[in-house]
Amino acid sequence: MKQLKCAVIGLGMGRHHVKAFHDHPNSTVVALVDLDEKRLQDIGDQHEIPNRYQSVDELFAGEQLDIVSIATPNSLHKPIALQAFEHGAHVFCEKPVALNAQEAEEMIAAAKKADRRLMINFSYRFNPTSWALKQQVESGAIGDVYAGRSRWLRRDGMPGFGGWFGKKSLAGGGPLIDLGVHRLDLALWLMEYPKPNYVLATSSNVLGKQKADAAQKEFDVEDFASAQITFENGASLQIEASWMGHIKEETMETTLLGNKGGLSQNNIDGTYDFRSFLYTDSHGSKLDIEIKGGTQGPLSGMHHFVDCIIEDRPHTATAAEGLLVMKLLDAIYLSAASGEPVKLN
Ligand SMILES: NC(=O)c1ccc[n+]([C@@H]2O[C@H](COP(=O)([O-])OP(=O)(O)OC[C@H]3O[C@@H](n4cnc5c(N)ncnc54)[C@H](O)[C@@H]3O)[C@@H](O)[C@H]2O)c1
Known part of the structure; x- marks a missing residue:
């Protein structure tokens, strides 16, 4: 069996x-890159990976690769992906695709020119209960979706406070592009990626700014964002994301309402474990059915990407889906800044 070099x-x-x-x-990691020498050596030693580089240019000069996996700050996703496509590799890229839709479009054009794949790590799709919910939607259990709500709110959880996540030039935005992107993708994926129509949004950076000012750190992104999205098929989706706020505990929720039933996925008591339900009725009785995650889905986005390349079949979490998410994020930021609704396309 072929071994893909990553x-x-x-x-x-x-x-x-x-x-x-x-x-x-069917894959093996032949090389690692990080600016941080300690991380490079620790992870290299842990997995016995021979080739370690502190620069992307050295990597491409020294290796012949099938897959390049990008998990750098968001501002580096596009330039590294373009180099990887030039090199002839497939790209597995962390979410968000890039800083904005324009950059995502450039990445997609480069993938097409090189005839290589670009997959986005929308990792919450690969949670077993998400995969099971997708099967419920595909089996017609909830019928046509007319509304949804998807959110990820933290009480106090900005990653790497004072670092690149709080800088718009490096991250593209705050919790919306960091956390909201996952819940947005999950809801859109379950809704079968309908075409968006309008976005009306608001955002705030009051708590983040207070905290950053007190610690004399840079912070020029939002700490909370909220948006209503309408779709051409008449459905709507509410999305919310925050890194900090006076709430009980970290909350992740995705709820969909359809003409035959509803679905929900919630994290349990602030943890990263989820419970999912199908709500419907049958012969006049209300039914609440717990949807358990099985083993039917791929183990991870990375496993799925390798399987799809080896078996020459399409992968999920496509670049086109990533681009639509980026267009929505751009529209949300624009609407929040202007206070006006934004029309897509
Ligand atoms: N899918 C998920 O659930 C998930 C979770 C966390 C982060 N992410 C994404 O992963 C990416 C990285 O986030 P993180 O939390 O790991 O950030 P991080 O800051 O912990 O790690 C980024 C690493 O990139 C290295 N780096 C920076 N510039 C580099 C360069 N020029 N060349 C090589 N290495 C470089 C840094 O030294 C650091 O070790 C982001 O895009 C983030 O959105 C996704």
């Missing part, structure tokens, strides 16, 4: 990429 660039979240590509029987 390199992982950026070893924060990227350490999970390393493990998954290394564990898959």
